[in-house]
Amino acid sequence: MMKLSHTPVDSIEMFGREVFVKRDDLLHPEFSGNKARKFAYFLEHEFPGVQKVIGYGSAQANSLYSMSALAKLRGWQLDFYVDHIASHIKTQQEGNYARACQNGANIIDLSELDDREGRDTLTYIEERVLPEEKMAVFVPEGGRCGYAEFGVSKLAGEICEWFKEQGLLSLIVFLPSGTGTTALFLNKYFVEQGVTIRVLTCAAVGGDDYLKLQFEELSDDVIYHPEIVVMPKKYHFGKLYREFYEMWQRVCNTGIEFELLYDPLGWLALEHYLNTTADKTPVMYLHQGGLLGNVSMLPRYQRKYGD
Template sequence: MSIEPIYFRGRRFWVLRDDLIGGEFNGNKARKLAFLLNSNLNHINRIISYGSSQSNAMYSISLLAKMRGVKFIYFTNHICDFLLNNPCGNYAYALKNGMDIKISANPSKSAQDECKSSTDLFIPEGVAMREAELGFKEQAKIIMDFAKKNGIKFDIFLPSGTGCSAAFLAKNLNDMSVWSVPCVGDAKYLKEQISTLDPFNKVKILNPPKKYHFGKLYLEIYEIYKELLDSNIEFELLYDGVGWLTLMNNLDKFQNEILYIHQGGILGNITLLDRYKRKFN
């Protein structure tokens, strides 16, 4: 992976290309799952998790389960008709990897209830667990080494779902601020999630320009996605769309060079781009 500059709307930004992590895992899921990829899971027969039917974590866990030869059971509260009839993106690839997906009105409770023995491994939504910190220690080191070598001080920005990435990155950085924006719940929800993982965190949370309902289509998200393609980097739509709109709306709050964390996840764009093109093109 690398840190490289891009020029967007007349300004330079730096981007950490975690989307370029080699192998079958990339982005923040490679960071979050690092502890499992380096663990002995021979005693595990089933991995059980929950979340959105278009989740990047869902796909990554399905791949891990396939690699380790264990069953993967995933709970979600809804699968839209289009996705059911036209499997694509993370959903299609996770099914191909052998995922057993179940509908539940309360996916979190159903997933935890499904865990019945010591051979079951429960992974919270978005892999938001303390063990996930391992991968972000390495990420923080990459950033600090680059900043020292190039004489740069960064303000770091990344969009959040559970806030796991922001929490553990901020915990392991010295003398740099970490900023984020909630893309699933609101700022109160994100702050609570981050504080659960690190009660002493210093993550600075920004509000998006307006309330964005997760998974709903917005023309401005589609437009900034296409505009960013001109910088020769494809960003993810669900999180990065809200991320870049929020970042551009709050540039006055940053005092140092801005480093944007590209957390991968563009496989999910397959599903979303089809929906966007049908609605806005």
């Protein structure tokens, strides 16, 4: 039986205070945490005539593996387009790319196509692929689409239930953001339900202005937009920082393993927020899974900074 909802909430001590952790890492591993929420719509609804799902992103993305699992369950073909595939990724026996291949994903490297003609990945799909694919579902990068609201709203409902059971007066839900999809739809739910829960996030990909644009594409009503914690230092996505590795080791010492791409910045941003405000509101950190990516990320950190 696949566990796709109702994950537990644990409590750890970080930064001298209690932090609750919503354990979406305990969702079925094939859906890699928040992708189970984003892709729930595709599992729970019928798509008559659909034979293929089309996606794009990084060859190491959690969404690649999760979409391959979705396609396998639905009996669909997955065509997943990537800008390029690094040679070392192709030789790995574990990780998102290897597991997606085992699930039968068709991973298309645009750098090897003659008709790319300088297009970025999304433009290529829109101009060359989708016009020819009449029986396919297209899922934007990272699951950033309206379909995601269905599953993320269920997650928000679970958090509301827990919030009421605990008798809390207010709550901050914190998570790092890529496309910002999960953060926005969570905050939208809380606003519409009129509960005293607010979402804080940080921009892990592309910076604060990029994240604001992602919010605007999903909803032009700013009342739904989460608060972005502005970091004093600019971090480049995917780059290995010593403070990331040290924070990851520190938080993993609580007994819960986190992933190495988004969570180190997430915890740094939460620490920065708590250290620079007098906010005593209880905090819940949303663990979004993605641990399969540690198979490739951890050796890189260990080679650079040691154990």
